Amino acid sequence: MNTDTKRVVVVTGGSSGIGRAIGLRMAGPGTTVYFNHYDPDDEYAEETVRLVKDAGSSAWGARVDVASRPDVQDFFDKILKDCGRVDVLVNNAGITIDGFLVRMKESDWDRVLAINLKGAFNCMQIAAKHMMKQRSGCIINMASVVGVMGNAGQANYSASKAGLIALTKTAARELAPRGITANAVAPGYIDTAMTADLPEKVKEAMLAQVPLGRIGQPEDVAEVVAFLASDKASYITGQVIHVNGGMYM
Numbered sequence: 239m240n241t242d243t244k245r246v247v248v249v250t251g252g253s254s255g256i257g258r259a260i261g262l263r264m265a266g267p268g269t270t271v272y273f274n275h276y277d278p279d280d281e282y283a284e285e286t287v288r289l290v291k292d293a294g295s296s297a298w299g300a301r302v303d304v305a306s307r308p309d310v311q312d313f314f315d316k317i318l319k320d321c322g323r324v325d326v327l328v329n330n331a332g333i334t335i336d337g338f339l340v341r342m343k344e345s346d347w348d349r350v351l352a353i354n355l356k357g358a359f360n361c362m363q364i365a366a367k368h369m370m371k372q373r374s375g376c377i378i379n380m381a382s383v384v385g386v387m388g389n390a391g392q393a394n395y396s397a398s399k400a401g402l403i404a405l406t407k408t409a410a411r412e413l414a415p416r417g418i419t420a421n422a423v424a425p426g427y428i429d430t431a432m433t434a435d436l437p438e439k440v441k442e443a444m445l446a447q448v449p450l451g452r453i454g455q456p457e458d459v460a461e462v463v464a465f466l467a468s469d470k471a472s473y474i475t476g477q478v479i480h481v482n483g484g485m486y487m
């Protein structure tokens with residue numbers, strides 16, 4: 239068991255974009271950052287491990303499908319064998335498979351819900367059991383502005399994020415007596431691989447909805463996650479914190 243670790247931070251979907259920025263922001267002496275990702279190409283994950291280590295933390299990344307309960311169980315078994323605790327869980331893994339409601343394939347609905355919503359449930363159920371024994375812990379779920387507003391072409395994605403918000407509030411109520419907080423962060427339009435390939439017209443239309451007039455950076459989101467995971471936020475639970483440049487208010 240690694241007794242040098244004072245704080246264990248687990249980030250799902252931590253190889254790139256917002257998840258990588260969170261791992262980097264949370265890194266520091268005494269902290270071990272565990273993350274997972276899904277692409278069989280490990281290039282981004284290896285780069286994330288290197289960057290987190292450079293920032294002063296131990297780091298470990300694994301290929302895991304958060305939608306698969308056995309995968310998630312193995313991932314947490316490794317963490318608990320190494321460190322015996324989970325202090326912060328950030329459910330950040332997420333995908334989009336967009337399409338209009340009337341044309342959406344059932345398989346596209348199922349896959350998005352399986353990763354974005356059931357994936358978070360899988361991780362929360364396992365981590366929360368240990369946090370309850372610890373009588374401490376912090377869960378942060380990556381929702382989205384569209385989980386509150388809805389969005390044409392994203393029936394599966396927006397439903398998954400709305401579900402994640404309800405799951406967060408339920409967990410906050412159930413876990414508060416054991417000293418565990420659960421909050422959601424709802425980003426707007428953020429500069430990552432998820433948004434990079436959108437058609438230029440869609441990007442322009444999204445930017446036009448942002449009063450602050452710029453696309454958000456992964457670090458804008460990571461900063462809020464770091465705050466929610468800190469002692470300074472110990473009286474905040476069951477909330478949805480919007481990070482969207484004013485896109486929704």
Ligand code: NAP
Nearest residue numbers: 251253255256275276277303304331332382425428430432
């Ligand atoms: P991203 O760069 O595409 O990152 C997504 C991460 O999730 C990657 O690490 C990816 O790993 C991982 N992932 C995908 N499927 C997975 C699976 N089945 N199991 C485990 N990990 C998996 O996108 P991002 O923009 O940073 O998104 C991060 C979160 O923010 C998502 O939940 C997203 O819905 C949310 N969000 C993003 C925006 C935005 O504008 N970008 C806005 C609102 C909310 P691989 O690459 O290895 O598959």
